[in-house]
Amino acid sequence: MPKTWEFASYNLLSLFSPAVGLEHLHCDMKRGFTKAKKREPQVAELLQRDNTHQRIGILAQKGVYEFHQDSLSLCKQDAVKQIAEVLNLTQEIETVQTKVIQILDNYYSNPFLVGKKVIKLSRGDEGFPEPISIQQGNYAFNLYAAMDCVLQEEDGTLHIVDFKTGKSDFDRRQAYIYLLAASYIYPKQKAVASFYNLENCKQSDRITASPNILRSFQIELSSISQRHQKDLYRYRSHSHDFNRIFPPNPGISCRYCAFNSICKFAITKTAA
Template structure:
């Protein structure tokens, strides 16, 4: 994805620009600056390439579901979990990652939520950036990126977009809303709904659906996010010394969980602490 190309939007960018409700005090625009404006700098690139245990667990969980359905017979074999773990090369992962992913695989083996579904798309998590959707309206124009974990059809032909989660974080409905905007362009003739399913907690969300006028509003919000971010990138390109003004920091306890705390001069957490 180009750094200074045409305006774009995604759920990830939306979450970096605007915090989730209740997360305002921990939100830091400088993190967006590192990820989206300085991502090609060698030290930033190196930090971005290192996946955290939660990220690794999420990726392996998604790939585990994919493998169960790519090799469908494994759902009916007594050693199906062990065989999928081998396909994932789980033995090379850290202990915490191994233990949690094995439990996720067992959960899914016992209750395969996609069993019997008419699956249209199921990603392994290794596909990279999806092809952008060009949204071209009278008042705005931007590219939308939306990587969907799974898309299937219900018996009444309703399109169901399912996003898999791990860990304890609350579902962010905005992610589902982005998927529904994307579905409007990718599957224009079908009614669409979206939901989340936590593979670790075996917990599903309520179905999320919106009207056409609500989709218009969400699209407009994404256009604003895309334009604001584009303006910030342009200003940074013209004035790189104003990085901390364009992407202001918000230091605090949460700095210890930020991948950039070792290079951020404003970080409230240092490795030696």
């Protein structure tokens, strides 16, 4: 299949289409800043910054990875302290330090991966994964699916685990993206997916998908990829139409948006 700039990923899907129940918080202008204006200096600078939640998630993933680089590390009494030093937690703000130490303590007490056959364990900072080339009808696109962890169960089933932090609900669509990716990477193996919250040590139910579900989801991703590319083309041709191509939805979500400092539609204060 020829190289293509067209792509799909969970990140694009979430920017394009909100999870069920979060429609009121969705703002398409965020997709515009993230994907269409990403090379503009002000936007590029903001994109390079991790917010507090993102920073906690990255460090938590690194912590799990580091725990399993030494098979004896989880047996050491000062394991959490050692991992914290590897992560350079003293360089982080207090909120991040406190939350990550709590997560490391939780994992030390409940090491989720111990006794499991780990096929792949990501550090969380490797960057973009190798794209999966997909042909859907006459349209070709690259699927990006960064898997935190892949386990192999006793019956040979692959179990894709996505680590979470915070209180956000699990988005089943993300699991379907992993399962679609697995159907291409591991075509001869059965696969399931689940989410594991590193803060409360709770795991979701296992999620499976029939070939028909995966086919439907692939069609949806193909459609989103095409629509996104059309929006990018429109913006490149008519940059003055940015607000129409990526319409804003100002509201409570503006307070947590990375672009509220440069967005003229942002509402950052509650009304008196």
